[in-house]
Amino acid sequence: MEEKSNVNSYLLFTLGKEIFAANVNQVLNILEMLRITEVPNSAPYMKGVINLRGEVLPVIDTRVKFGMSEIEFNKNTCIVVMDIKADGETLRVGALVDSVVVVLEIHEKDLLPVPNIGDTYKTDFISNMTQYNDQFVMVLSVDKVFSTEEIIDLKSHKQQTEKLKRDTKKKEKEQVSVT
Amino acid sequence: MMKQFVDVFVEEASELIDQLEASLLVLESSPSDSLAIDSVFRVMHTLKGNAKMFGFERMGELTHQLENIYDKIRSEHNIADNKVLSTTLSVVDHLRNILIDPSLKIESNKLKQKELEEKIMGIVSNKSLINSIAPTGVASQVISFDRSNAISTYYISFYPDTDLMRNGTNPSFILEDIAALGKSKINAHKKDIPAFDQLDPTGCYTYWEIYLATNKSVEEIEEVFLFVQDSAKINICRVADEDLLRNNVFLKKIEEDRQQQVLINIDELQQYVNHLLNIIRENSVDENSTTEITEQKISILKVSSDKIDLLMNLVSELVTTQARLSNISEGSNLPGLSTVSEIVEKLSRQLRDNVFSISLIPVNQLFMRFQRMVRDLSMELGKSVDFNVEGGETELDKTLIETLYDPIMHILRNCLDHGIETIEDRLKHGKPGKGKITLKAYYSGAHVIIKISDDGAGLKYERIKQKAIDKGLIGVDESIDEKELANLLFSAGFSTAKKVTDVSGRGVGMDIVKKKIEEIRGVVNIESSQGSGTSITIRLPLTLSIIDGLQIKVNDTSYIIQVTSVHKIKVVDTEQIRNCYNDLIIIDGEQIQIVNIRKEFNYNDYQEIKTHVVVVDFEGTKIGIVTDQIVGQLQAVIKPLGKFYKEQEYISGASILGDGSVALILDIKKLIYQSINLKQK
Numbered sequence: 032m033e034e035k036s037n038v039n040s041y042l043l044f045t046l047g048k049e050i051f052a053a054n055v056n057q058v059l060n061i062l063e064m065l066r067i068t069e070v071p072n073s074a075p076y077m078k079g080v081i082n083l084r085g086e087v088l089p090v091i092d093t094r095v096k097f098g099m100s101e102i103e104f105n106k107n108t109c110i111v112v113m114d115i116k117a118d119g120e121t122l123r124v125g126a127l128v129d130s131v132v133v134v135l136e137i138h139e140k141d142l143l144p145v146p147n148i149g150d151t152y153k154t155d156f157i158s159n160m161t162q163y164n165d166q167f168v169m170v171l172s173v174d175k176v177f178s179t180e181e182i183i184d185l186k187s188h189k190q191q192t193e194k195l196k197r198d199t200k201k202k203e204k205e206q207v208s209v210t
Numbered sequence: 211m212m213k214q215f216v217d218v219f220v221e222e223a224s225e226l227i228d229q230l231e232a233s234l235l236v237l238e239s240s241p242s243d244s245l246a247i248d249s250v251f252r253v254m255h256t257l258k259g260n261a262k263m264f265g266f267e268r269m270g271e272l273t274h275q276l277e278n279i280y281d282k283i284r285s286e287h288n289i290a291d292n293k294v295l296s297t298t299l300s301v302v303d304h305l306r307n308i309l310i311d312p313s314l315k316i317e318s319n320k321l322k323q324k325e326l327e328e329k330i331m332g333i334v335s336n337k338s339l340i341n342s343i344a345p346t347g348v349a350s351q352v353i354s355f356d357r358s359n360a361i362s363t364y365y366i367s368f369y370p371d372t373d374l375m376r377n378g379t380n381p382s383f384i385l386e387d388i389a390a391l392g393k394s395k396i397n398a399h400k401k402d403i404p405a406f407d408q409l410d411p412t413g414c415y416t417y418w419e420i421y422l423a424t425n426k427s428v429e430e431i432e433e434v435f436l437f438v439q440d441s442a443k444i445n446i447c448r449v450a451d452e453d454l455l456r457n458n459v460f461l462k463k464i465e466e467d468r469q470q471q472v473l474i475n476i477d478e479l480q481q482y483v484n485h486l487l488n489i490i491r492e493n494s495v496d497e498n499s500t501t502e503i504t505e506q507k508i509s510i511l512k513v514s515s516d517k518i519d520l521l522m523n524l525v526s527e528l529v530t531t532q533a534r535l536s537n538i539s540e541g542s543n544l545p546g547l548s549t550v551s552e553i554v555e556k557l558s559r560q561l562r563d564n565v566f567s568i569s570l571i572p573v574n575q576l577f578m579r580f581q582r583m584v585r586d587l588s589m590e591l592g593k594s595v596d597f598n599v600e601g602g603e604t605e606l607d608k609t610l611i612e613t614l615y616d617p618i619m620h621i622l623r624n625c626l627d628h629g630i631e632t633i634e635d636r637l638k639h640g641k642p643g644k645g646k647i648t649l650k651a652y653y654s655g656a657h658v659i660i661k662i663s664d665d666g667a668g669l670k671y672e673r674i675k676q677k678a679i680d681k682g683l684i685g686v687d688e689s690i691d692e693k694e695l696a697n698l699l700f701s702a703g704f705s706t707a708k709k710v711t712d713v714s715g716r717g718v719g720m721d722i723v724k725k726k727i728e729e730i731r732g733v734v735n736i737e738s739s740q741g742s743g744t745s746i747t748i749r750l751p752l753t754l755s756i757i758d759g760l761q762i763k764v765n766d767t768s769y770i771i772q773v774t775s776v777h778k779i780k781v782v783d784t785e786q787i788r789n790c791y792n793d794l795i796i797i798d799g800e801q802i803q804i805v806n807i808r809k810e811f812n813y814n815d816y817q818e819i820k821t822h823v824v825v826v827d828f829e830g831t832k833i834g835i836v837t838d839q840i841v842g843q844l845q846a847v848i849k850p851l852g853k854f855y856k857e858q859e860y861i862s863g864a865s866i867l868g869d870g871s872v873a874l875i876l877d878i879k880k881l882i883y884q885s886i887n888l889k890q891k
Contacts (some may be wrong), residue, residue: 066871068763068767068864068874070851070858070874071810071811071813072811072812072859073855073858074857077854079863080851082866082871082872085530085871086849087849087851087866089852089854117853122854123852124854192443
């Protein structure tokens, strides 16, 4: 029982080559691509609106939101429907992702802190790092990512990932040398 | 369990208190109005009884004493003097507080209770305060009989042009719509149908005569014919102020006329009806009185607004689903499907209208609340004002009414503070000392108009202009007409009052008024002539959640624009749009300014040869909206776009189409306004 309470499920998805994770508690469902109605004169990352069982759901191009190039649709493209909290309200939003990888149970002890790279840039958008198949995964603070109006600069996060990689390797080496 | 009853009591009591306040204000202007005194007495009596039953002891005590005072006034035909009235009005305020704080936990309420009890005792013990002036006899107030529920009989002739059906109209739908308005008898005249070899199967050769008994107005009947009025001769005539279709003699005459295929002459019909009515009146005094009783039995149900909201949501979903059904039936060859789909469409439209009418409430509920405010404020400002309310029975969506309170309140405050002059000033300018403010509501097509007008000083255009220049809103040499100047009042931070009072003049008023009204898709306009008054018009849609729309396509995206503003639709060469000078094109010999949606939304030029232009009315001028293509007409359930698109200016919502895709609702007015404004700059 005790062990279970420290385990959370995360949905892993990709944007370009990077893997991201979102707590499944906030994920409502995953939709295959469907026709998006474009809304004119809106922010570049606002892709448009879709019909989600009779309600109008705004869809965000998560790639653009993270400063990458616009999403290219293929058979793996998905819309992840999430409930986010912003200003005390719950908003429903669809996030376009390149592909959905897996739903993973992650134990709390496997959630690594985000390394501080000495940059003043806000690290609010990523709550933790973890590993999946030897690749680093950024665990998103979904509420913050989708409630901000700014475009998130992922470069600094990349640096963070690299630093983390270096740190872990160093640790491993140290461990090896100790033994 | 008890809590539930108490809630009901509180709700009823606040209604009663509102009613009480209204009667008191009537009494104030005509102190001998026996009807108002009766009403005050009755309300006091009911309040007293209910309050004691539900443990609102304090309320019980106050109302008990007041009831005695008014009973005395009533039975001795006295008049309620100012002292009694002003005490009662302060009691009214206090009663509202008691409803929130029944056991007077708040200190100020406790003190007030004591003060009021003493005042009332003072009045009761000092009988001389109640003047023993003999009543002036019959109450001077004229009670107008509310005819809104009375049934009238209409004669309607509907003589369509032969090509009516060719432009897609099905006359039987119109007849069904008419039949839905009330009781009806329809005679079809078929003698114009040509012999079979000359018959064009797509032509309409029949014409109809309809007798309709309904409580609807002529305008509401005319609305049914709205889309055929250019392609048919229509005559609507009110023949009697009662239900003639209950009368067997009349029914027999109709039947005879039908068999003989007589074409009715209106004058003869009117004569016949008048004659018939005389006979009926002589013979059926008893019958009338019994029917009146049965008619009065129509009861009113109290339903929680949550239930109605739920019903509205369901109807909205039904309308969306129905659109899907008609979509499927259009693409299918299944026999009978199209008929079923058309019936479902019709039923869902009727259901929609009925459900919407449930959530409509008369604006009087809103207007009543201003009576007191105007009275108190005019006293405070030392001005004398006649406040008239007209059209209180006009109905509006309840959510609209809630939103309207603040804006109208603010406008009225402005009227009193800046509009109406002091008594001396008014007399100096040759006006009666008493100012006049009128609050009026009426229907206009698919809109409700609320008009607030005063006969005060009017706008001082020179001062507005100076202020606008000071604030940098306009240039020093800029020429600007009065209409534009007046509308500057709605810009943020604009206030010309020399002295800032706590009533108005904080400069945050009118722009918020405008914003609030625009939030509910309304339009506000101001007109004024210097020296003789100002009037502010608020134009509102009847309902918020469903519109009759026109579906258009631009850059492969579906948009919906509201049909009420559409004048006509024209196919134009794209070349003409591309090469037009100064955004002006000629349509039907008329020069029309165009707004190109593609241009406004920064899309590429349209590549097809032909493009569709929708001509809409915009503040009295015709504007052509350039679209790619017109898809058709539909009922659109408006859904909000949500927080993520809160910056969106031109899109006021979205709607789900029959095929499941999303269409955006285009705010045409804003689009035109922005486009034209930008061009001028």
